[in-house]
Amino acid sequence: MTTWLDVPADHPFGVTNLPYGVFSIDGSAPRVGTRIGDHVLDLGPCAEKAGMESYAVWSAPTLNPFLALGRHAWSSAREWVTELLTNPARRDCVEPHLVPVESATMHLPFDVADYVDFYASEHHATNVGRLFRPDSEPLTPNWKHLPIGYHGRAGTVVVSGTAITRPSGQRKPPTEESPVFGASARLDIEAELGFVVGGATSLGSPVPVADADDHLFGVVLLNDWSARDLQAWEYVPLGPFLGKSFATSISPWVVTMEALRAARVPLPGQTDPRPLPYLQGEDTADGAGTAYGLDITYEVEWNGTVVSRPPYRSMYWSPTQMVAHMTVNGATLRSGDLFGSGTISGPDKDQRGSFLELSWGGREPVTLDDGSQRTFLEDGDTVVLRATAPGPGGTTISLGECRGTIGPAVHPQA
Template sequence: MTAVDIPAGSPFGLDNLPYGVFSTPGTAPRVGVRVGDRVLDLAALFEDLEIPDPALSADSLGPFMAQGPARWAEVRDRLQDELAGHSRRGEFGQFLHTLDRVHLHLPFRVGDYVDFYANEHHARNLGAILRPGSAALHPNWKYLPVGYHGRAGTVVVSGTEVVRPSGQRRGIETDMPTFGPSQRLDIEAEVGFVVGVPSRRGVPIPLGDFDAHVFGAVLVDDWSARDIQAWEYVPLGPFLGKSFATSISAWVVPMGALEHARIAQPPQDPEPLPYLRGDRAWGLDLAIEVSWNGQVVSRPPYAQMYWSPAQMLAHLTVGGASVRTGDLFASGTVSGAERSQCGSLIELTWGGTEPVTVGGRPSTFLEDGDEVVIAATAPGPGDARIGFGEVRGRVIGRPETAG
């Protein structure tokens, strides 16, 4: 028996305890932890324990994340001890709120946002779709984790509506562009990693120091306007086709909850350069599920990612760039070897040429009103599963055209 009732088989048990920022009607946002189907007010609990921490009363996880791994472990251990102690069972009600009574906020203020392209299946698929007859992978792909800097200001929390972007698109049978709403609006199922402890400019973060800097992981939907992206991306890469919205889950799963999900990453050939090489370049066994208007259309396996989170961070900083509290770096689209494991619609429908049936409708890219939900779990100790919750977004037309 625990101090809080947790449904049997819940992916939000004591082995998980993901962090978020919540508010209730008439109260300010503050730090909470999800326990089963409820949110635990962390600031109130620690006040009651007579060990108050102003960082837990903040409207962002930033101040807490900046305290570093020793503090993260201390709070996590104390939480697990308190929640496991049935002697306080009658006292926890004052600190708990049901999910339907809280508003979940963006859990941290995003500093810089970097998106990688770290999945070989996805990279090969896009190469075949966009560059038929040419090599699927560019020569550099297996030597470094390719990435780009995204727009931190349009990272939004799960549940935020996504306005269909407009921009320049290649004309039909001509090189003259047209302007208008994207007709090839897509999603990308990804996993993001959140920096807690900053680094010094000019000092790279080696593979073995990943855990000294990274606080936790979130689910990411990197919304993509493929027609805008296809016209603009040469020679400098993604810009307006990606900058309009990136959604993340409301819960940040601490890296300490993912110890049982660490696995050997797939073989890398050719062998990476020394700064990307070593036994610290572990992978993660995450099971992802993509639903489109309530219908599961894909189950991408994160275990098949070619580049690991530690390699991404090492490459991000090897040139001298520093990271700050709240920086977010994402994996890029997660895809597997099978079509049913593709993490983007451009792959799932092979560039729009092979529609999938969603709700009885042949579908290729997103229509106004469509909703996409990405969820994921990871193995925990024993038979436990660690839940990430979900990242949810619904597409709406631009305000001047929305009906």
């Protein structure tokens, strides 16, 4: 598929991608656009000129009204945008509303309703288990029976580029009898994939694996910043709290699940044990099944040095299984819900998606290209996540980037 725009066929933001985001120019009101090549297409004026009622959705300051319309509207909109960019007859309508990417200010693409973070990588969970429970089995007994997760804080999800303030809180050094208060000394990242939900459900109505795709709109890159020392002291018995809730960064472009259709792959294998029936997928013509994985390759850059390339295709649990488990007790979905995959880690050392794993608990420093060494994040450090996936016809789909720089703690003492 080609476009009349001067966009190379192999451009990672070509016509097979078409992610959605919210942008503004020179202080104008934020509104919805799609990215094509190195431009943003302002969708509202195009829809208004065509006499389409959907112009109001595209003129909104968030994607939430569009998310609420559901799967049929998402598919119809993709067909319309694709036609705009591939039919030369649409050129006069489209060209006046193309904005260079460098001229656009990107905003949080949707108002986050609820935020849940999962723990879906067997390699990550095994590494963490070996670090913290060296004399026990690395995986907890429930891990292969259900997608483990926790509820996070929706209000601290921020768009890529937002400065991250080092958190402060209680931590208990192993050499001390009592906890102390101060800035986190073991600040970490977690390279994750975030799933954006649309289409609300009713209380008491579970979503089966086979129907979960009706609510999966798209994905964003997600960095679950983690204060490991705060987390270690607080997480027993109820799990993460202040060590996670201070900030979660996401990329500005939401890549649709339709754009990622060619990236679907079978899961690595769930045979020992086999999941309970409500988590089992069904076969599909593409061989990936309704409980599928995704062939997405990440790179984690630390102060300009790529230190890891985690493969998402190694994840144990499917996003559709996460939706099914998240709702099996009758909990609702809301348009704008966000759930993270959990840290993406592969079997090799250079595929680990957190610095906790890369430095093996701080015992094996990571050497950057400038010769400096790191175990955890220092003030001024910048982390960038990037990822790509295969698209149809040999094309490449870019998920963009998710960037954050660490600033000093505001209240390091109390």
